[in-house]
Amino acid sequence: MIRGRAWKFGDDVNTDVIMPGKYLAMRNPELIAPYIMEGIDPDFGKKARPGDIIVAGKNFGCGSSRETAPGGLKAFGIGAVIAPTFARIFLRNAVNIGLPVLECPAAAAGIREGDLVAVDVASGRITDETTGAIYHAAPFPPFLQELIAAGGLVNYARKRLGLA
Numbered sequence: 136m137i138r139g140r141a142w143k144f145g146d147d148v149n150t151d152v153i154m155p156g157k158y159l160a161m162r163n164p165e166l167i168a169p170y171i172m173e174g175i176d177p178d179f180g181k182k183a184r185p186g187d188i189i190v191a192g193k194n195f196g197c198g199s200s201r202e203t204a205p206g207g208l209k210a211f212g213i214g215a216v217i218a219p220t221f222a223r224i225f226l227r228n229a230v231n232i233g234l235p236v237l238e239c240p241a242a243a244a245g246i247r248e249g250d251l252v253a254v255d256v257a258s259g260r261i262t263d264e265t266t267g268a269i270y271h272a273a274p275f276p277p278f279l280q281e282l283i284a285a286g287g288l289v290n291y292a293r294k295r296l297g298l299a
Contacts, residue, residue, distance in 0.1 A: 136253055136254070136255055137186065137188065137214035137215050137235065137253065137254040137255075137256065138186060138214070138251070138252070138253045138254075138264075139184070139185075139186035139187035139188045139214045139251070139252065140183075140184070140187045140188070140249060140250070140251060140252070141187070141188050141189075141190045141246050141247065141248055141249060141250045141251075141252045141263075142172075142176075142179070142183055142187060142188070142189050142190065142248060143190050143191070143246070143247065143248040144172075144175060144189065144190070144191040144192065144195075145191065145192045146191075146192030146193045146194060147192070147193070147194045147197055148175060148191050148192070148194075148195050148196070148197075149196070149197045149198030149199075150196055150197070150198040150199050150200070150201040150204040150225065151174060151198050151199065151201075152172070152173075152174030152175040153171065153172060153174070153175075153196065153201075153204040153207070153208065154167060154170070154171065154174075154201055154203045154204040154207050155170065155173050155174040158170050158173075158203075159201070159203065161203075162203075164203070164206040164207055164209065164210035165210050167203055167206065167207040167210060168180070168207050168210040168211040168212075169211075170207070171207040171208055171210075171211045171213075172189075180211070183211070183213075184212070185211065185212025185213075185214075186212060186214045187212075187213060187214060188213070188214050188215050188216070188217060188252050188254065189208070189213055189215075189216045189217070190216075190217045190218070190242065190243055190246045190248075190252070191216065191217070191218040191243065192218065192219065192243060193218065193219045193220045193243075194218075194220055194221070194222055195216060195218040195220070195221050195222065195225065195236075196221050196222040196224070196225020196226065196228075196229070197222040197225070198222070200224040200225075200228070202228050202232075204225065204228070205225060205228045205229040205232055205234050206228075206232055208229075208234055209229075209232055209233065209234040213234070214235070214254065215234075215235040215236065215237060215254045215256070216229070216234065216235070216236045216237070217236075217237045217239055217242050217243055217246070217252075217254070217261060217272070218236070218237075218238065218239075218243050219238060219239070219240035219243050219244075220238060221236055221238065230275075230279060230282065230283065230288075231282075231287055231288040232286075232287040232288070233282065233283045233284075233285065233286040233287035233288075233290070234283075235254065235256045235283055237254065237256070237259065237261065237272035238272055238273065239259075239261055239270050239271070239272035241270050242261045242263075242270035242272065245263065245266075245268055245270065246261075246263050246268075247265070247266075249265075250263050250264070250265035250266065251263075251264040251265050252264065252265075256274070256275070256280065256283060257274060257280055258274055259271050259272040259273055259274035259275075
């Protein structure tokens, strides 16, 4: 179960504002993490806490295929991202590193900034604990749940090959 405070963003949040270009020389996600979302909210890294949840509008993660965008979110400790839709490459990059992303238009519309939100990735259940509203995203298939639980594709492959 993932539980954290909701941070709201609008439609078409692109990877350039999730991970601003001036930090692209930093390849280590832990070094990038403090600057995450700086392009849209310069103080996000100072206000948000590990476990918090981003709730956004449609097409989250559009723009360039920066792997540092989902990598920085995960390294910061963002628990999950909820949106009506995700850009295809961002969605795949997020799944590959084990960052839970849930498509749920009703939750994206209903959850307010600052609400306490609980997410059960296995079932797709999203609970706004502030209002009591319950939403349902389509759960990932079992294979992708294993991949996310392992911490991403590389860790999943190492485990399957007996290298972890």
